[in-house]
Every structure is written in C-alpha cells, then in structure tokens.
Amino acid sequence: MSYVIVGSCVNDAVCTEVCPVNCIQPTPDARDFATAEMLYINPALCIDCHACAEACPVDAIYPAERLPPEWSAYREINAAFFKPEARS
C-alpha cells in the first residue's frame, strides 16, 4: 500500500517536511520542483505513516485503497513519476 497525492495539490511542499522517509518528490531543493504541477509519493518507499495526509492543508493525500473515484488515476500518476523513463 501507499499514500497518493491527487490533482488538488497546490505545491506548497508542506508534506515533504514531515515525511520520515523522504519519499515525496520533487522537494523544493530539486531542480524539477519549479516546473512540477504537483508532488508525488514513491509507492516503493512510503511506509503508510499518515503524517503527510495529516499535514496537507488542502486534503490532497489519501491512502491508495481509499482514493475517491474522481482521483483514481492518481495512483498510477504518482508511481509513474518514479519510473526512470518518466524522468529522462
């Protein structure tokens, strides 16, 4: 399982400050942060601690198995950000 960020994310990076395993990218010090439409959670690293969902001011983070139907595509959108071909 993993948590998932959805399209209502406003890129304020609050969640990156609370994630204990740094699996939310891009962080503000990354070169692609300025052009990112939203942030993404690496499902291979997320430990389901819920800290990011608690901190998000716009409720844009959900457990993958409880994603609202309108955001269901974002499970794969988050995972795709961490696939090598998506970063080249």
Ligand code: SF4
């Ligand atoms: S805290 Fe919420 S709105 Fe802010 S970057 Fe994270 S997911 Fe997006």
Ligand code: SF4
């Ligand atoms: S649930 Fe915890 S480990 Fe997973 S992205 Fe959020 S803060 Fe990081």
